[in-house]
Every structure is written in C-alpha cells, then in structure tokens.
Amino acid sequence: MLSIKNLQAKVEDKQILKGINLQVNAGEVHAIMGPNGSGKSSLASVLTGRENYEVTDGEVIFDGKNLLELSPEDRAREGVFLAFQYPIEIPGVSNINFLRTALNEIRAYHNEPPMEAKEFLRLTREKQKLVEFDAKLTNRSLNEGFSGGEKKRNEIFQLAMLNPKLSILDETDSGLDIDALRIVSNGVNKLRSDKNAFIVITHYQRLLEYIVPDFVHVLYDGRIVKSGTKELALELEEKGYDWIKEPATTASVG
Amino acid sequence: MINAIKMTTTTSLYDQFIALYREKEKVQDNRWLTSIRDTAFESFSEKGFPTTKMEEWRFTNVAPFLKEDFRLQPGGTSSLLRQNIIPSLDAYEIVLKNGMLNEDVSIPGVKVTPLRTALKNDDLKTYLGKHTPLKKNPFAALNTAFFENGIVIETEKNAIGDKPLHITHVYYAEEAVFIQPRILVIAHRGSKIEIVESVTVIGDKPLFVNSVTECYVAENAQVDQYNLQIAPANAHLVHFNQVVQQGNSLYNNYNYILPDAALVRNNLHLDLNGSNTESHLFGLYLAGNQQLTDIHTTVNHLFPNCFSNELYKGVLLDNSRSVFSGRIYVAQDAQKTNAFQQNNNILLSNKAIVDSKPQLEIFADDVKCSHGSTVGSINKEALFYLHTRGIGEIAARNLMVQAFAFDVTNKIQIPAVREYIEKRIIHKMAEAYD
Numbered sequence: 001m002l003s004i005k006n007l008q009a010k011v012e013d014k015q016i017l018k019g020i021n022l023q024v025n026a027g028e029v030h031a032i033m034g035p036n037g038s039g040k041s042s043l044a045s046v047l048t049g050r051e052n053y054e055v056t057d058g059e060v061i062f063d064g065k066n067l068l069e070l071s072p073e074d075r076a077r078e079g080v081f082l083a084f085q086y087p088i089e090i091p092g093v094s095n096i097n098f099l100r101t102a103l104n105e106i107r108a109y110h111n112e113p114p115m116e117a118k119e120f121l122r123l124t125r126e127k128q129k130l131v132e133f134d135a136k137l138t139n140r141s142l143n144e145g146f147s148g149g150e151k152k153r154n155e156i157f158q159l160a161m162l163n164p165k166l167s168i169l170d171e172t173d174s175g176l177d178i179d180a181l182r183i184v185s186n187g188v189n190k191l192r193s194d195k196n197a198f199i200v201i202t203h204y205q206r207l208l209e210y211i212v213p214d215f216v217h218v219l220y221d222g223r224i225v226k227s228g229t230k231e232l233a234l235e236l237e238e239k240g241y242d243w244i245k246e247p248a249t250t251a252s253v254g
Numbered sequence: 255m256i257n258a259i260k261m262t263t264t265t266s267l268y269d270q271f272i273a274l275y276r277e278k279e280k281v282q283d284n285r286w287l288t289s290i291r292d293t294a295f296e297s298f299s300e301k302g303f304p305t306t307k308m309e310e311w312r313f314t315n316v317a318p319f320l321k322e323d324f325r326l327q328p329g330g331t332s333s334l335l336r337q338n339i340i341p342s343l344d345a346y347e348i349v350l351k352n353g354m355l356n357e358d359v360s361i362p363g364v365k366v367t368p369l370r371t372a373l374k375n376d377d378l379k380t381y382l383g384k385h386t387p388l389k390k391n392p393f394a395a396l397n398t399a400f401f402e403n404g405i406v407i408e409t410e411k412n413a414i415g416d417k418p419l420h421i422t423h424v425y426y427a428e429e430a431v432f433i434q435p436r437i438l439v440i441a442h443r444g445s446k447i448e449i450v451e452s453v454t455v456i457g458d459k460p461l462f463v464n465s466v467t468e469c470y471v472a473e474n475a476q477v478d479q480y481n482l483q484i485a486p487a488n489a490h491l492v493h494f495n496q497v498v499q500q501g502n503s504l505y506n507n508y509n510y511i512l513p514d515a516a517l518v519r520n521n522l523h524l525d526l527n528g529s530n531t532e533s534h535l536f537g538l539y540l541a542g543n544q545q546l547t548d549i550h551t552t553v554n555h556l557f558p559n560c561f562s563n564e565l566y567k568g569v570l571l572d573n574s575r576s577v578f579s580g581r582i583y584v585a586q587d588a589q590k591t592n593a594f595q596q597n598n599n600i601l602l603s604n605k606a607i608v609d610s611k612p613q614l615e616i617f618a619d620d621v622k623c624s625h626g627s628t629v630g631s632i633n634k635e636a637l638f639y640l641h642t643r644g645i646g647e648i649a650a651r652n653l654m655v656q657a658f659a660f661d662v663t664n665k666i667q668i669p670a671v672r673e674y675i676e677k678r679i680i681h682k683m684a685e686a687y688d
C-alpha cells in the first residue's frame with residue numbers, strides 16, 4: 001500500500017528526515033516510536049504534504065501513485081489520513097459542516113454524488129457511537145474550546161467518518177484518560193480491516209497493548225534505526241532509547 | 255487631463271443642485287426647517303462634493319460616480335412590490351419606494367409616519383438635523399437641504415416591540431436617479447425597537463442614494479439597527495447615521511455589506527450623551543468585483559461610565575477596495591469609559607486593497623480603551639488541516655471565510671436575518687471562484 005524509499009526532507013534548511021525506508025501493506029499496523037524531536041511528526045507532515053517541508057530525496061508510492069506529487073487534499077482523497085498530534089481549533093467552522101464538506105469533496109473526487117442528508121446523519125450517529133464522541137461537540141465549532149482529550153477523540157471520529165486506507169495516528173494517546181484510551185483504541189480496532197493500514201506514532205507501550213502492532217520501528221535522528229515486532233516496544237519501555245542511539249551515531253559517522 | 259474632465263462633470267451635478275435649491279419652493283416647509291435647510295445648503299455650496307483632498311475622503315473618490323445625468327428628486331412610485339428578500343423573517347413590514355412611504359402602517363407601540371406629514375409637527379425641530387455634523391459632511395448637508403421623502407419612527411414610552419420593523423428600500427433605477435431619503439428614529443424612554451433595513455433595486459441605470467438616518471435613544475431605551483447593504487452593481491449608497499444616546503440606554507448597530515453595489519460609504523456617528531450607556535457596533539464588508547466600501551465610525555464618549563464595543567470584519571475579493579476608519583473620542587469628563595474597537599481584514603486577492611485606520615483620542619485619565627486592526631490572509635495551518643481532510647482550495651477558503659465572518663454574523667440576534675446573511679456569504683464565496 002505504502003512504500004517509502006530513502007525519504008529525505010528538510011525544513012528551513014534543517015535536514016530532518018535523513019533517509020527513511022518503510023513498507024506498509026494493507027491489513028498491517030506499524031508503530032513508530034522514538035525520542036522527542038527525532039522526526040516522527042515530520043514524517044507524518046511530509047506524507048500529508050505540509051508546505052514548509054521540502055523533500056530533498058527519495059520517493060513515496062501509495063497504491064501505485066507517486067504520493068509526493070499530489071496536493072494535500074488529493075492525498076486525503078486517495079485515502080491518507082493524519083490524526084494530528086496537535087489538532088488546531090478553527091472557530092466558526094462547525095464540526096458537522098466541516099465533516100459534510102470533507103466527505104462530499106472526497107466523494108466528488110471519486111465521481112460520487114454528495115451523500116444524502118439522511119445517510120450522512122445515520123453515518124454520523126454510527127461513528128459517534130463508535131468512539132463515544134459527545135453529540136454536543138459535533139455541533140460546536142471545530143475543536144474550539146475542546147479539551148485535549150476531546151480534540152484527540154474528534155480526530156478519531158473524523159477518521160471513522162472518512163474511512164481512509166492509510167491512517168497515521170500521531171500521539172493520539174497522549175492527553176487521553178485511561179477510559180478514553182480504551183474507547184478510542186477499541187474504535188480503531190473495529191475500523192481495522194485487511195483493506196486498510198495504520199501507522200501509530202506513540203511514546204507509550206500502553207497504547208500498543210490495545211492496538212496491537214504487527215511491526216514496531218524506532219525513529220532516531222531522521223532514520224529508522226531499529227525495527228521489530230511488538231516485543232521491541234516492551235524492550236524500549238524497559239531500557240529507554242540510549243542503547244539504540246549509539247549505533248545510529250556510529251552509522252552516521254561511517 | 256482625466257482629472258480635468260472629472261472636475262467639470264462633478265461641478266455640473268453640483269451646479270444642478272445649486273440651481274435646484276434656488277428655484278425650490280420653500281413655502282411648504284416650516285420656518286425652523288427652512289432655516290436648517292438654508293444652513294445645510296450653505297455648507298454644501300461652500301464645500302461641494304467631497305474630494306480626496308478631504309481627510310475623511312482620502313481613499314474614496316466619488317467624482318467618477320457623480321458624472322451621470324441623474325434625475326435629482328424622483329418621486330415615489332405606485333408600482334406595487336411585496337417582495338421580502340429575507341425569507342421567514344417575522345416582522346412588521348414597511349416598503350419605502352424611492353424613500354417614500356405610501357401606505358399607513360400600524361404597529362403596536364410604534365408610530366410610523368411619512369416624513370412630509372410628520373414635518374408639520376414642530377416637535378421634530380428638537381431632533382431633525384440637531385446633532386448631525388453637517389459642516390463636515392457635505393453629503394449629509396446635501397440631504398438636509400433637499401430631502402423630501404422618508405419616515406419618522408417614534409416609539410411610545412416603555413413600549414417593547416414584539417417583532418422587528420423591517421424596512422425594504424425599493425429604488426427604481428429605470429433611469430439614472432439621485433435619491434435622498436431621510437429617516438428619523440425616536441425611541442422614547444424605556445422603549446425597545448429593532449429595525450432591519452434592506453435594499454431592493456429595480457432597473458439597471460446608475461442609482462445614487464444619499465441617505466441620512468438620525469436615531470435618538472432616550473433614557474433606558476434600546477434600539478437595534480440592522481443595515482443590510484446588498485445591492486446590484488449600479489447602486490451607490492452613501493449613508494450617514496447619527497445616533498444620540500441618553501443615559502442608561504442601549505444601542506446596537508449591525509451592518510452587513512456584500513456585493514455588488516459599486517460604492518458603499520457609511521458614516522456611523524454615536525454621541526453618548528448620558529452616563530451608563532452601552533453601544534455595540536458590528537459590521538462585515540465582503541467586497542468583490544470592483545466594489546469600493548468605506549466605513550467611517552465615530553464614537554463620542556462625552557459622559558462617565560459608558561461602554562462601547564466595535565468589531566468590523568472585512569473580506570476582500572477580486573479588485574475590491576475597502577476603507578475602515580474608526581474613531582473613538584473620550585472627553586475629559588468621560589471617566590470610567592470602556593471603549594473597544596477592532597477591525598480585522600483578510601485579503602483573498604492580490605489586487606484588492608484595504609486601508610484600516612483606527613484612531614483613539616482620549617482626554618480622560620481613568621479609562622479602558624483598546625483598538626486594533628489587522629490585515630492578513632487565511633490562516634495557513636487551518637487551511638492545511640482542512641486539506642488533509644480532502645477539502646480542496648475553494649471549499650476550504652469558503653469555510654474559512656464563513657469562520658472569519660462568524661464573529662460578526664453570530665452577533666445577529668434575529669435568526670432569520672442571521673440565516674439570510676450567512677447564506678449570502680456562502681453564495682457569494684461559491685460564485686467568487688466559478
């Protein structure tokens with residue numbers, strides 16, 4: 001589904017991604033861990049087309065298409081979704097109006113007619129339930145005055161509504177209370193299928209107990225320096241990142 | 255060369271007015287009115303139409319709009335029109351045709367009288383032309399010298415309106431016309447009234463409306479004025495609104511300007527003539543095509559303990575140009591004044607221009623005042639967020655413009671008016687990128 005080869009990117013003349021290789025197939029869940037500032041969110045930004053990142057080398061193929069050539073909205077329409085680490089507030093744009101617009105823009109891209117009002121309402125109710133998203137919040141301005149946890153939950157609610165092929169969850173767990181973490185994870189698990197894939201960025205092994213990954217990667221200084229199965233997350237929880245940082249430094253010297 | 259041509263044509267409309275005044279029969283006016291008119295006329299004849307040399311008109315050159323061969327004092331017309339452009343607005347409806355009211359209206363607690371009839375009453379001399387600064391405002395002076403049509407809206411003491419009063423201004427522009435309506439609002443002690451004004455234009459010839467509204471808000475009274483200026487491109491609307499508030503009164507002004515009127519120039523002047531008053535001024539100008547919108551507001555804090563708050567938002571498309579000039583004056587005696595003013599603009603076209611000029615003049619020392627003005631474009635982070643949800647450039651901008659306008663549209667207290675304005679914004683924005 002997603003094939004990243006030697007991806008390098010910089011922001012404001014600072015090289016952030018220094019050659020990322022990653023293969024994600026349909027049906028898989030990949031966890032990405034790594035110390036603060038290692039480039040996890042940057043990878044998500046580059047994949048979704050954030051303007052200030054400049055790709056300096058490498059390629060990203062998504063379902064046979066050169067992802068890097070597409071506009072951010074076309075990437076989304078092709079099925080890439082990012083649940084933001086820090087979702088922004090947009091006062092004045094109602095959540096529901098925003099979702100309807102998003103859904104219909106994606107449908108139009110695939111030559112489908114706008115969704116019937118009734119069907120939209122049904123879908124909204126169904127997905128609200130899935131992530132136990134407070135119906136009152138749906139009618140409010142997008143994320144305005146939402147608590148940290150409510151914002152994160154809203155990201156997953158949107159994910160459920162838009163039903164993307166590839167979902168990138170950037171620290172969705174941070175800011176969620178224990179119950180919310182369980183609810184959101186259950187929601188994600190229900191959305192999992194053999195047709196979609198997830199990249200889950202997290203600092204905590206706890207999330208991975210709920211959303212069990214097929215692979216765990218460690219990103220350090222703009223590179224994936226270690227990959228393994230879910231046991232790797234446990235090991236990191238125990239030992240921290242120091243033992244992984246060493247080989248990376250030598251590697252960059254050599 | 256071009257300037258010279260403009261000069262002569264402007265002068266010619268000016269000359270026509272001068273001649274018209276001389277031959278005007280003044281017998282029908284009361285003596286006090288004649289004297290007000292004479293003073294106003296003198297002031298207009300001295301100043302002439304404003305030029306860009308006047309500070310207040312620095313950015314707005316009206317000369318090109320005055321070169322038409324206008325019919326100067328068109329009467330009302332009897333052709334019927336009952337077309338409410340604001341769907342589902344539950345209001346007392348009044349239609350003014352070229353400024354003229356030709357049907358009687360009965361509204362509980364409110365007297366609406368055609369100006370001609372009302373002028374027979376000497377009581378009006380305490381209100382009419384009393385506060386409007388005619389010397390500095392040639393257009394208001396011109397209106398004062400010449401107005402024939404309009405209405406007087408007078409509430410009874412303590413009458414609380416159950417429904418808004420909706421005035422539809424129908425202007426007939428089947429030929430080039432210059433129309434000067436006058437409205438006088440007198441809200442007596444303890445009364446409350448909501449007035450919604452909208453514009454309908456019939457015909458596509460140049461239309462110039464030079465209107466003056468004077469609004470008196472007595473002690474403990476409340477007046478809400480909605481000024482919806484949505485008109486076709488042949489319309490030129492110059493409006494002067496003088497508000498006088500007495501102690502403990504509340505005044506709210508809501509002004510929404512959308513395309514396509516070629517020129518909209520509003521002066522909104524508030525004299526806070528008593529303590530403990532509260533005033534809110536909300537406005538939106540969404541200017542498109544070649545539109546020129548120009549808002550001048552003045553809030554005069556003359557007594558202690560008054561509160562005024564002003565928020566105007568501007569969205570500029572295409573080749574449009576907007577001017578915002580907001581002045582807050584706090585007199586030495588006006589201690590404990592709270593006066594706030596904010597003007598935010600977004601430019602959606604690199605050909606659009608906005609001039610924003612907030613001014614504070616404070617002579618009291620114990621006051622809380624702030625003002626600010628911004629000109630920018632749409633928040634990039636927000637746009638990116640919308641894009642990552644599959645929302646394209648156009649739809650994203652439309653959502654953001656609605657969001658930007660939200661701060662002033664959500665202030666509208668009448669749901670049908672709010673819905674109408676929101677729909678017009680969406681409609682305009684959709685059109686803008688066709």
Ligand SMILES: Nc1ncnc2c1ncn2[C@@H]1O[C@H](COP(=O)(O)OP(=O)(O)OP(=O)(O)O)[C@@H](O)[C@H]1O
Nearest residue numbers: 011012014016035036037038039040041042043052
């Ligand atoms: N606009 C920018 N200008 C300069 N540096 C930037 C910019 N954006 C990101 N960076 C830098 O890029 C590096 C990677 O940041 P990124 O947000 O990708 O880290 P992260 O792995 O997501 O960290 P965290 O775990 O704290 O979320 C950091 O050093 C950060 O300061």
Ligand SMILES: [Mg+2]
Nearest residue numbers: 040041042085
């Ligand atoms: Mg991050």
